[in-house]
Amino acid sequence: MNYEAVIGLEVHVQIKTHSKVFTRVAAGYGQPENTLTDPVVLALPGVLPVMNKAALDAIIKAGLLLGCEIAPICKWDRKNYFYPDSPKNYQISQYDQPICVGGRVEIELPGSARNVMGEHTHIALTRIHLEEDVGKLNHFAHDSLVDYNRAGTPLMEIVSEPVIRSAEEAYAYLTSLRATMIYGGISDCDMEKGQLRCDANISIRPVGETRLGTKVELKNLNSISFVRDGIEHEIKRQIAVVQSGGTIVQETRDYDGMTGTSQSLRTKEMAHDYRYFPDPDLMPVKVDAAWKARIQTECPELPFDKQRRFLTQYQIPYTLTSVLIWDRALANFFEQAAKLCGRPQAAANWIVNDLLRELSHAQVALADSKVTPAHIAELVALVDSGTVTNNAAKEVFVDMAATGDKPGVIVERKGLKAETNADELEGWCRESIAANPKALAEFKAGKESAINAFKGPVMKAAKGKANPKLVDETLHRLLAQA
Amino acid sequence: MPLYFRTLTELADQLAAKTITSTELTQAVIARTKAVDFQVKAFNSFDEADALSQAAASDTRRAAGQARGPLDGIPIGFKDVIAVAGQPLTASSKMLANFISPYDATVTQKLKQAGAVCWGRLNLDEFAMGSSTENSAFHTTRNPYDLERVPGGSSGGSAAALAAGEAIATLGSDTGGSIRQPAALCNVVGLKPTYGLVSRFGLIAFASSLDQIGPFTRTVEDSALLLRAIAGHDERDSTSFKTEIPDYRAALQEKPGPWRIGIPKEYFGEGLDPEVAAAVQKAVEYYKSIGCEIKDVSLPHTEYGVGVYYIIATAECSSNLARYDGVRYGHRSKEAKDILDVYFKSRAEGFGPEVKRRIILGTYVLSSGYYDAYYLRAQKVRTLIRNDFLEAYKSVDVILTPTSPTPAFKRGAKADPLAMYLCDVYTIGVNLAGLPGISVPCGFSRGGLPIGMQLIGQPFREADLLAVANAYDAPHAWGKKTPTL
Known part of the structure; x- marks a missing residue:
């Protein structure tokens, strides 16, 4: 019998705000333990939460970028459970009135070859809601210590419909979602820093069956590749269980990306009763048309829209666009260089092949690159005019990446000018x-x-x-x- | 009259006239406290040196012509649920017995800015859960009018300290009557403001949608003075309301009446002590005599008040008190061997029986499958109760009721929790409806126990409520009488 997988993803994205979601203390990463705290973060007796408007702006932007309906009124609920990383022992979240409803994420499936664009499709979203992140537990031999620096960081939970059918689709979904969040300036989505985290709900069913099978929640998928590997592993595990005559147990499993194995964390019988109820400390928020309109003006062009434009406007090959579009700054860099030299493909080639290689070697971010779009344009012109050979231009590029000198200056300095006797x-x-x-x-x-x-x-x-x-x-x- | 028994208003005038100093006044209050508190037991703790240094600072300001207003130099006591930086904040619970607040509540900041001397931590029923102060984990506060009787609660320490001359005014908090009921039992004025008028930031939460901080004073005029100092929008409390804060004391004179006063029949039925009924009736007669119109009104959903209250308040407290887990601060069991032990044993040891009872009840009503039947339904009935009041206010300006069904009862007399819950039968509706309510002394029983009446006002119309209350209180001034200790 053939089986198909039904997958829904719950993605947590930390919103990049200056301060935490319910208090003024700074949000951040990599600071000494428990320095990003105040009485509110530590849930001292008597403190109250106050909503951070920048976090609301960001989640509304996320909703608009993903085509969600923005709820005219949303409220805040308490999710009650005891855990030492949760200072109040309840998490302020949204239960039945999330701020963003519906929406979709455009994805591209792998093409038939690397240089062929794959099929595009959309993954429907159920909702996006705002909540607060928890602290971090550090376990030692005899005890555990808690660091509350992360506690109270604004967090979005983006819930997809159970419409993802494969690990590849899940991978494409996360890639696109992540790029969208970064494009919008909503989050840096650095998975190593926990800025994007993913849980997957996975079930299988015989092909042709319309009912859903028993789902298993897979947690701790802490890189996009681990998401893909973990889902693949879980689908295989479930098929193996069913084929050997067993039944799938509704449970939460922990996936270890390093070993490629998973183990049960808890079964449904041990599931929490979160006792959700409206948080009496926070007022419901009304999002009016003017608010939405203001955020709309801050919404950037999305990666796939940019790609379609690059293909037609600049007539550059798909393979180049598929490198350029995922990083908004890189795409902008390309556009500037293309406009300066009027030779989009040459500029794209230099950027995709040489610039990225040099940056990667030197471990320098694009923002700190010594090569500017003007450098690229000048170099393209030097090659086109025959002033330097292609080989010499490669040498010029390495030099300018290191020194930031203009190509013409480097050609003179190194005597690379083409022989014209x-x-x-x-x-x-x-x-x-x-x-x-x-x-x-x-x-x-x-x-x-x-x-x-x-x-x-x-x-x-x-x-x-x-x-x-x-x-x-x-x-x-x-x-x-x- | 010794300094410690004078009204805030009188003392403010005398400080302004420089006939007394804050240091003299504060020393008098400290000496009085040391003389009587071994009997009254109103305080959990006090910091004599700190109070005297605040008083000295006040005197220095005044000498330099920089006095900050009528509260400058006045010793004010705090219910031990309101945060004062550097002072204990215990909620009269073993859980927080050693907790020192690192920050000021908003009301504390406001009083400090007004120059008040923050004085002493006042006893209460643990986490403000109770009506007698017997639920304090530390000791039971006594009623200064009869030391064998309770002062009421939960703000029993705040009421008793003021009545006994151990402070010039005090702050309490009121979730279901916790300011008004002890005020009535101790012959002082106790005001619960409209929900949202006074910031809750820095008030240890019992039931967030019901809690309000309010003043205990000897007269309505004092109450008006102190309310103005603590009221107002606070950006740290989302539930605080943006509203203009009038000069309540000036408004006492500007609002001459006469008023239409509603008498809800549901508040004068079974269980009301005849002496309380008679005293309240005399107050009604007085209002009639000054030209007020007395009208019968009905608050038909009153009978559901106690039930609704114990669902909503317990649900909220079960969540609010979850933070007391022994992890970051507060009591941690010495027996704890793992994290579940830390939770179970610390909370088992740290919380008293009434607190546990309410946490369990609240956890139950919020549980999956019961939420709709209890919490959601209670919220709907809460709306009906509020609508009852708003309907009544179409024909009256204020509503007058007894504050407590009986005068102060003997310690240990209400061992049954339900009997204790019924102490708040006349005060709970006001919290559920979010309205302002004030208890004003209106006489004594034959046995010499204080009796209070409650006036209930319209949302954010404290100025009117205080004016009506003052019309009775100014000529009667029961609160100026003092107990024999």
């Missing part, structure tokens, strides 16, 4: 043609590309400094006479 060049060309009668015959027989065979020896003779444009012209002229 016409007589000398013509001599080398004649020698090259004379030395290769086979290629000459092919060229004469109409094989245009045979001309390339003459270029190598010319370049070698010129020690790489020959102006490639001039070499090409000279060879053509001589071959026509030959």
